[in-house]
Amino acid sequence: MASLLFTSLALLQIIMAVVLDLVKPAISVPLKIGFYQTACPSAETMVRNTVTKALAADPAMAAALIRLHFHDCFVRGCEASILLDSKPGIPAEKESTMNKGVQGFEVIDEAKAAIEAQCPNTVSCADIIAFAARDSVFGAGGLLYAVPGGRRDGLASLIDEAAENLPGAFFNSTELRGNFARKGLSMEEMVTLSGAHSIGDSHCSAFSKRLYSFSARFPQDPSMDAAYAETLKSKCPRPRNLTDSVDPVVAFDPSTPALLDNNYYKNLVSHRGLLASDQELWSSGLTRKMVKYNRNHPGAWASKFAAAMVKMGSIDVMVGRNGEIRNNCRDVN
Numbered sequence: 551m552a553s554l555l556f557t558s559l560a561l562l563q564i565i566m567a568v569v570l571d572l573v574k575p576a577i578s579v580p581l582k583i584g585f586y587q588t589a590c591p592s593a594e595t596m597v598r599n600t601v602t603k604a605l606a607a608d609p610a611m612a613a614a615l616i617r618l619h620f621h622d623c624f625v626r627g628c629e630a631s632i633l634l635d636s637k638p639g640i641p642a643e644k645e646s647t648m649n650k651g652v653q654g655f656e657v658i659d660e661a662k663a664a665i666e667a668q669c670p671n672t673v674s675c676a677d678i679i680a681f682a683a684r685d686s687v688f689g690a691g692g693l694l695y696a697v698p699g700g701r702r703d704g705l706a707s708l709i710d711e712a713a714e715n716l717p718g719a720f721f722n723s724t725e726l727r728g729n730f731a732r733k734g735l736s737m738e739e740m741v742t743l744s745g746a747h748s749i750g751d752s753h754c755s756a757f758s759k760r761l762y763s764f765s766a767r768f769p770q771d772p773s774m775d776a777a778y779a780e781t782l783k784s785k786c787p788r789p790r791n792l793t794d795s796v797d798p799v800v801a802f803d804p805s806t807p808a809l810l811d812n813n814y815y816k817n818l819v820s821h822r823g824l825l826a827s828d829q830e831l832w833s834s835g836l837t838r839k840m841v842k843y844n845r846n847h848p849g850a851w852a853s854k855f856a857a858a859m860v861k862m863g864s865i866d867v868m869v870g871r872n873g874e875i876r877n878n879c880r881d882v883n
């Protein structure tokens with residue numbers, strides 16, 4: 551027991567050291583670890599308590615909150631535009647089909663309410679998302695890392711910008727690389743972050759073309775394991791039978807669906823990637839070596855994942871006097 555504790559503490563220290571080391575040169579904006587230490591010392595604790603409670607009630611919330619952070623950061627930067635509700639005549643990002651299944655808004659609202667009661671007008675919704683994603687990574691994978699704060703909240707959210715900025719489920723490796731490069735993330739970081747698809751689930755509509763109507767030559771995607779395809783077919787109707795109300799969800803990683811680990815890469819090697827964009831990381835010569843490495847080195851993947859999450863959390867952030875601190879995460883002040 552003592553040695554187990556020591557091992558995990560040692561591992562934690564290594565991870566923290568790696569992350570802190572990577573944070574310094576990677577971030578050119580004045581986000582700061584412990585940003586609320588003076589203005590609202592318990593801000594991060596309040597987020598953590600809210601997330602811990604939410605995960606206890608529904609472990610699937612971990613995946614939802616991690617995806618929420620990703621979808622926030624890739625559209626207008628990490629400034630909480632994904633939280634804004636539509637205005638009359640101006641549909642918001644959250645209405646985009648790219649954001650189908652995005653959840654977790656209530657958890658953010660709850661954390662924000664707890665924080666506002668103690669420190670009004672102080673903590674941004676964008677920081678709350680970033681902290682909640684970090685706490686979700688801890689909840690689902692036991693990986694602990696520091697996330698700098700200081701993001702401010704944006705003033706606009708436009709439906710079309712989601713599809714213009716988020717990667718598609720049928721992107722090839724060149725397209726994936728380009729999409730992440732536009733956000734300042736490397737191909738290595740793209741492969742590392744895709745490991746988030748070791749938890750959570752996907753609607754059939756995101757991949758059922760692979761099962762029934764892949765191409766003229768191959769009705770079924772030849773890069774998918776045949777037995778896995780059969781299992782998926784038993785859960786997913788044909789694309790033409792899918793409707794908004796009939797669109798089941800399937801786990802990304804059927805063996806450990808709620809555990810954030812490197813099993814994602816093992817699945818890719820055995821042709822059990824769920825999305826075309828997942829399997830592509832193994833099919834493509836650009837990324838296959840990285841998949842193999844992450845499959846074989848769970849600890850290295852975990853510390854790269856933590857560092858890449860921190861970097862993703864710094865994309866196009868608003869700081870200083872830009873943006874605002876929203877009172878209500880769903881509406882601008």
Ligand code: HEM
Nearest residue numbers: 613614617620651717718719743746750751752753756827
């Ligand atoms: C590499 C390009 C990526 C593509 C094409 C992609 C696409 C998708 C799609 C289509 C879904 C299923 C949505 C649904 O139908 O419900 C999904 C779910 C998810 N994505 Fe990604 N994603 C990518 C990268 C990422 C990254 C970088 C992260 C986070 C670091 C992430 C985290 C997640 C999580 C956790 C889920 C499960 C959500 C839940 O169960 O609530 N994805 N993604």
Ligand SMILES: *[C@@H]1O[C@H](CO)[C@@H](O)[C@H](O)[C@H]1NC(C)=O
Nearest residue numbers: 720721722723724725726834
């Ligand atoms: C990837 O997709 C783009 C855009 O559709 C296409 O131009 C390119 O040839 C594809 N690359 C590969 C390697 O298939």
Ligand SMILES: *[C@@H]1O[C@H](CO)[C@@H](O)[C@H](O)[C@H]1NC(C)=O
Nearest residue numbers: 783786787788789790791792
């Ligand atoms: C799709 O719908 C057709 C007609 O309603 C039905 O015969 C068929 O079994 C359905 N296929 C799947 C895979 O759900």
